[in-house]
Amino acid sequence: MTRLETLQKNLLTVFGDDASLSLSHDELTLEVPVDAWIETCTALRDHNDLGFEICIDLCGIDYSGWRAPTFEFDSTLFPHRFAVVIHLLSVKHNWRMRVRTFVPGDDFPVLPTLFSVWPTVNWFEREAFDLYGIIFEGHPDLRRILTDYGFIGHPFRKDFPISGYVEMRYDVEQKRVVYQPVTIEPREITPRVVREDDYGVGR
Template structure:
């Protein structure tokens, strides 16, 4: 007897053909890896093909693979990972697409395929620096307008580059270089003479 996930994997292979690099699956989920060149047409096929029927994009997230596998990974650095839901067929799919250029990661936008991708793509742009070509309003969504850098990239410093504070003399918020002093934290150990019934 064929499971639903096996049926989905077979439908994906039949509907998408060689536009998919790899179809992998666990008992409850299927993941496909798509080349950036075919990303938009695959997205439209996933939504429009009745045997697939992924009407809803549940999530889209950027990923930085630069430290993946503790340095053993040797592939493209930035990816977008989409989680799709087919309400009509009652199954889910994970779609992964890598940006071909690590220095300027660009992927096509899928806002016109799934409108819920709008803010998710803005978030991936803001936090990872992934540019989504033809996005209708690609601008920062979580960091402020003067923010420099992409805070979810693995090479972004934990402390950031600048800090913000209110200056009472100037009566406004100002930015300045980070002033966090490095410090050594020594754990404080409290000994209890009769802990656990033991005598010291």
């Protein structure tokens, strides 16, 4: 039995045969409901047959517009617009896996923090909050980490304009940096491709 098959067997033993488990690119993904987020992650860390001591990454995902022509959310594909994915490592067993949960509240997504389970998620959760606007309830210091203090919005949301909402410049008269509405006209650039009429034919 391979290491991956052993991990899959252990996960099904711990969480039951009806656990939402999938295999892709030689890595297992466990899908967890929000109300079992902390409990499941704690078991992944503490159970001797799993032993995921380290959370090596956490990120947010905005599924709006996924396989759809607009930014309208397609609930037939995913239960909620936003999801959080963590990547776990077990040094003891030398295996990895990912865990995903869909966060309810498409306008104001809220999820319990994993800080008490893996303190390493501190800055990861701050990044997901900054870029996607996902609130991690109970986080000890949830504030922006990449954008400026006066930044408006969450730039990784798919409905966020490419040019943003405000721009900053140095004002010579005031002798300080000031914020003002964006002066750039948003436009869509379509690249032009010029080719011969018989390009690629018979070559």
